[in-house]
Amino acid sequence: MGWECWYNAGMSFDGEVGEMVRANQANWDARTPVHAASEFYAIGRRDPHGWFAPFEWHDLGDLAGREVVHLQCHIGIETIALARQGARVTGLDFSTAAVAEARRIAAEEGVSIEYVRADVHDAVAHLGSGRFDVVYTGKGALCYLPDLPRWAATVAELLKPGGFAYIAEFHPVLTALGTSPGPDDGPELLLRHDYLEGRGAVVRDSTYTYTDGPALTSATASYEWRHSLGELVTTLVRAGLRIDSLTETDELPWPRWARMTRAESGWWTLPDDDPKIALLFGLKASKPAP
Numbered sequence: 279m280g281w282e283c284w285y286n287a288g289m290s291f292d293g294e295v296g297e298m299v300r301a302n303q304a305n306w307d308a309r310t311p312v313h314a315a316s317e318f319y320a321i322g323r324r325d326p327h328g329w330f331a332p333f334e335w336h337d338l339g340d341l342a343g344r345e346v347v348h349l350q351c352h353i354g355i356e357t358i359a360l361a362r363q364g365a366r367v368t369g370l371d372f373s374t375a376a377v378a379e380a381r382r383i384a385a386e387e388g389v390s391i392e393y394v395r396a397d398v399h400d401a402v403a404h405l406g407s408g409r410f411d412v413v414y415t416g417k418g419a420l421c422y423l424p425d426l427p428r429w430a431a432t433v434a435e436l437l438k439p440g441g442f443a444y445i446a447e448f449h450p451v452l453t454a455l456g457t458s459p460g461p462d463d464g465p466e467l468l469l470r471h472d473y474l475e476g477r478g479a480v481v482r483d484s485t486y487t488y489t490d491g492p493a494l495t496s497a498t499a500s501y502e503w504r505h506s507l508g509e510l511v512t513t514l515v516r517a518g519l520r521i522d523s524l525t526e527t528d529e530l531p532w533p534r535w536a537r538m539t540r541a542e543s544g545w546w547t548l549p550d551d552d553p554k555i556a557l558l559f560g561l562k563a564s565k566p567a568p
């Protein structure tokens with residue numbers, strides 16, 4: 279039996295937080311088959327390149343020949359887009375089901391990617407220290423991290439000196455509004471959730487995930503932690519990284535509100551008579567060379 283067969287996430291956290299991380303692992307195992315069959319991800323029908331904003335490709339620069347790791351890669355959609363830029367790409371996720379789907383999809387797409395099943399907090403033990411030119415993560419990843427300083431130390435250690443981390447994540451403004459419509463969602467943009475960190479885990483117990491598809495029949499509970507932009511920037515700086523850029527955009531790769539329209543980039547934006555608000559950000563942070 280290989281390490282991956284019995285590996286349990288959350289081992290690096292004690293007590294209640296460890297339990298929450300393990301619940302998340304089970305929840306992602308349950309969501310994965312629904313996602314892999316969904317119209318939302320449209321595997322084989324939607325070009326993975328389109329899950330990136332043009333400014334992300336600009337910030338990432340030429341990836342040809344570079345060692346890239348995609349943390350919390352899920353079923354590996356963005357991972358494939360990164361590999362198609364000519365990078366040598368590793369994807370890491372703690373969900374057995376997600377890693378199995380990611381391997382299957384990459385094989386079907388004819389893309390060579392190394393996939394590793396591990397908790398992101400244990401990534402250095404699994405992947406090695408100082409190995410990567412680029413650490414990429416985001417679009418629904420940071421909210422599953424109970425301890426941002428620990429995660430930032432991991433990211434910094436994975437990087438070669440001179441390498442950089444790129445975090446493309448839902449803006450905390452969007453998280454506060456809700457990343458998917460609530461049952462009583464009206465046309466107004468209403469803050470329903472915390473923007474700031476600090477109130478601990480938020481439990482979500484739902485038979486439905488964010489994609490189309492059938493209801494979950496088990497492992498419906500998941501736990502999220504809020505992280506503000508201020509917390510993220512300060513945590514990365516304290517981990518020894520230098521902030522190179524922080525881009526905020528009013529566009530999303532999917533239509534969160536029914537009234538959103540296609541932008542020139544192919545992503546979705548609110549109409550002109552709505553407030554112009556940040557919905558996603560891209561943050562580039564480098565590990566200084568000695």
Ligand SMILES: C[S@@+](CC[C@H](N)C(=O)[O-])C[C@H]1O[C@@H](n2cnc3c(N)ncnc32)[C@H](O)[C@@H]1O
Binds near residue numbers: 376397419
């Ligand atoms: C929304 S996906 C993000 C990937 C990508 N943006 C996408 O939408 O396909 C979140 C991923 O984080 C993974 N995840 C959550 N907590 C994790 C942890 N502690 N260690 C490793 N992976 C984790 C889940 O298994 C899931 O595949």
